[in-house]
Structures are given as structure tokens and as C-alpha cells.
Amino acid sequence: MDSSTYIAIVSIITAGLTIAIGSIGPAFGEARAVAAAMTSLAQQPDASATITRTLFVGLAMVESVAIYCFVVSMILIFANPFWNHVIAQTAGQ
Amino acid sequence: MNLSPDNIIFWQMGFFKLNATIVYTWGLMLVLVLGSKLVTRKLSTELQRSRWQNLLEIIVTGINQQIEEVGLKNPQKYLGFLGSLFLFVAMSSLFTIVPGYEPPTGSLSTTAALAICVFVAVPMFGIEEAGIGRYLRAYTKPTIIMLPFNIISEVSRTLALAVRLFGNMMSGTLIIAILLTITPFIFPIIMSALGLLTGMVQAYIFSILATVYIAAATRARKPVENAESESKDRNNNTNHKGINHG
Numbered sequence: 001m002d003s004s005t006y007i008a009i010v011s012i013i014t015a016g017l018t019i020a021i022g023s024i025g026p027a028f029g030e031a032r033a034v035a036a037a038m039t040s041l042a043q044q045p046d047a048s049a050t051i052t053r054t055l056f057v058g059l060a061m062v063e064s065v066a067i068y069c070f071v072v073s074m075i076l077i078f079a080n081p082f083w084n085h086v087i088a089q090t091a092g093q
Numbered sequence: 094m095n096l097s098p099d100n101i102i103f104w105q106m107g108f109f110k111l112n113a114t115i116v117y118t119w120g121l122m123l124v125l126v127l128g129s130k131l132v133t134r135k136l137s138t139e140l141q142r143s144r145w146q147n148l149l150e151i152i153v154t155g156i157n158q159q160i161e162e163v164g165l166k167n168p169q170k171y172l173g174f175l176g177s178l179f180l181f182v183a184m185s186s187l188f189t190i191v192p193g194y195e196p197p198t199g200s201l202s203t204t205a206a207l208a209i210c211v212f213v214a215v216p217m218f219g220i221e222e223a224g225i226g227r228y229l230r231a232y233t234k235p236t237i238i239m240l241p242f243n244i245i246s247e248v249s250r251t252l253a254l255a256v257r258l259f260g261n262m263m264s265g266t267l268i269i270a271i272l273l274t275i276t277p278f279i280f281p282i283i284m285s286a287l288g289l290l291t292g293m294v295q296a297y298i299f300s301i302l303a304t305v306y307i308a309a310a311t312r313a314r315k316p317v318e319n320a321e322s323e324s325k326d327r328n329n330n331t332n333h334k335g336i337n338h339g
Contacts, residue, residue: 049162057305060298064253067260074263 004086011080015073022069029062097263098195099202114200121184121197125177152180159301164308171307174214178207179300186262186292189285196292199262201255208255211303212247219310228310254302261295 037055041048098113105111132145156176160168185196197203219228232243265288272281 053159053162053301056294056298057301060257060295060302064257064260067257067264070264071256071260074267 004083004090007080007082007086011076011083015076018069018073018076022072023066026062026066030059033058033062097200098197099200101195113195114197114203117185117188117195118197118203121181121188124188125180125184152176156300160304163301163304164312165304171218171304174210175300175304175307178210178303179296182207182258182299183293183296186265186289186296189266189288189292195266196262198258199266201259204255204259204262207258207299208251211254211306212251214303215247215306215310218307222311231310250306254299258295258299261291265291 033055037051040051044051098117101113103111103113103116129149132143132149135143136146137143153172153176156179157168157172160171160175165171182198185198188194189196198207216228219231223231233240265284269281269284269288272284
């Protein structure tokens with residue numbers, strides 16, 4: 001196998017691993033946040049507006065980690081700089 | 094497969110490219126400007142009002158109320174900036190029901206531009222409210238050691254703002270594109286309906302985060318007494334609202 005094949009294999013496997021491992025943490029975090037928000041909504045329905053707003057903002061913060069992982073894996077698949085380098089070199093030859 | 098609407102080029106002349114992002118952004122701007130111009134052309138204060146005026150009033154008062162609930166004292170001042178952020182992001186995802194349209198927020202250039210607007214607006218509002226000395230001194234709180242971390246957080250949250258919106262919008266269009274190759278009949282419709290929901294949530298989150306940042310820049314710089322009375326006011330407000338709801 002030459003180096004371009006290695007780059008392709010490593011990129012694809014890493015892209016899958018990135019989104020797989022990277023979504024575990026945010027999933028746990030969002031689940032905990034939603035569970036806590038549900039409990040406090042049940043206890044204090046009057047404060048629903050404040051709780052919902054804070055929940056949304058917090059979820060966005062937590063979710064951004066998963067979004068970063070998604071963006072990294074998308075870059076690895078569709079806009080891989082190393083792969084583009086190899087293609088540019090082979091085109092130059 | 095296109096990762097972003099930047100790659101769809103309609104017209105090119107030398108260095109200048111007219112890609113889908115720019116064209117759809119101009120289209121959105123045209124719709125927003127013409128729409129608000131047409132709606133506000135004949136406003137009435139009487140009971141008999143047009144439907145569009147009612148819609149616009151719901152949107153404007155809703156945004157106003159949200160800004161006030163976050164803790165900004167004078168929401169009229171921030172309404173123009175935060176409201177246009179919200180309306181642009183919301184409309185750009187709402188227009189995905191039009192065939193052939195790609196949301197311009199699915200391109201990192203658009204979201205980076207929006208995030209840079211927030212990055213510039215936060216210190217501007219902060220300095221206007223608190224004065225340049227007090228604003229700059231707030232970076233050294235609680236201790237001088239926190240100075241580099243405060244500056245890093247200012248930059249990193251701008252990056253997060255841009256990448257979050259871009260990632261959400263791009264993932265929506267990408268998932269629909271992938272599903273079209275696997276199950277092209279009914280499932281993409283469900284996913285695009287879900288995309289409308291996440292688009293609305295993202296628009297809300299983007300504008301509410303900008304509001305929170307501006308509120309933090311303008312409010313936290315004030316002396317302690319003000320903050321206390323403010324929190325009391327807000328408690329009173331929420332109590333009042335709870336009674337209304339009940």
C-alpha cells in the first residue's frame with residue numbers, strides 16, 4: 001500500500017471514530033440537563049419561561065462540542081487537506 | 094456532493110464569483126426589506142388592523158420581551174441588531190421549503206460574518222453603557238490572572254457561535270442529501286420538517302446568546318447595588334408573570 005491509501009484509510013476511520021466518541025459526552029450531558037429541567041419544571045411550573053430559556057442556551061453550549069466533532073469528521077471526509085495534497089501531487093506528476 | 098453553498102457558482106468573472114451563498118443572502122435581504130417596507134407602509138393604531146401588522150407586532154414584541162427577560166434594561170436600543178440577527182437566521186432556514194434553495198447560513202462565511210458582528214457589537218454596547226475604563230477593567234476581574242483567559246473566552250465564543258450555526262445548518266442539508274440517495278420517497282420530507290424546527294431553535298439560540306453576551310458586557314460592569322436592585326426587579330417581574338399565567 002502506498003501513502004495515499006494509508007491517508008484514505010486513516011481519514012475515513014478517524015472520521016467515524018470522531019463522531020462516534022465525540023457524541024457520547026454531549027449525549028450524556030444533554031440528557032442530564034433535560035432531566036434536571038424536567039424536574040424543576042414539575043416543581044415550579046411558574047418559572048417555565050426562565051427554565052426553558054436557560055435550558056435552550058445550555059443545550060446549545062453542550063451541543064456545540066458534538067457539532068465540532070461533526071464538523072471535523074465532515075472536513076476529514078469531504079475537504080481533507082492531506083488528501084487534497086496527495087491529489088495535487090499526483091496531478092503535478 | 095457540496096459541503097456548502099459556496100461551491101455552487103452561478104456567474105464568474107475573473108476574481109469575482111457570484112456563488113449561491115451571496116445570491117440567496119441578497120434574496121433574503123430583499124425579502125426582509127421589501128416585506129417590512131410593505132407591512133409598515135400603512136400602520137394603524139386602531140382596532141382594525143391588517144394581518145401582516147399583527148404578525149409583525151407579535152414578532153417585535155416577542156423579541157422585545159425576550160431581550161428584557163435576559164436582563165437588558167432598555168430593549169429598544171438592542172432590538173434593531175438582535176432582531177435582525179434573529180430574523181435573518183430564522184428566514185434563511187424557513188425558506189428551505191422553497192425547492193432549489195440552499196440556506197446561506199449553511200456556509201461558514203455567512204455564520205462567521207454574523208459572529209464577527211456580535212464580536213464587534215458586544216464591546217461597543219459595553220463601552221457605551223459602562224465607559225471604556227470600566228469596560229476594560231472588567232477583563233481583570235476577579236483577579237489580574239484571569240486577563241488572558243477572559244480574552245481567550247471572548248475569541249473562542251465567537252468561533253463557537255459561528256461553527257455551531259454552520260454545523261447545524263450544514264448537517265441538516267447534508268442529511269437530506271444523503272437520505273435522497275438512500276430512501277428518496279418520504280423520509281427526506283420528515284427530515285426537512287425536522288430541519289425547520291432545528292433552524293428555528295438555532296435562530297433563537299444565536300440571538301439569545303448574542304443577547305446574553307451583550308447583557309454580560311453592559312450589566313456586570315455596574316456597581317453591586319445596581320445589580321442587586323436589578324435582580325430584585327427581575328424577581329418581581331417573574332412573580333408578576335406567574336400570577337398572570339395562573
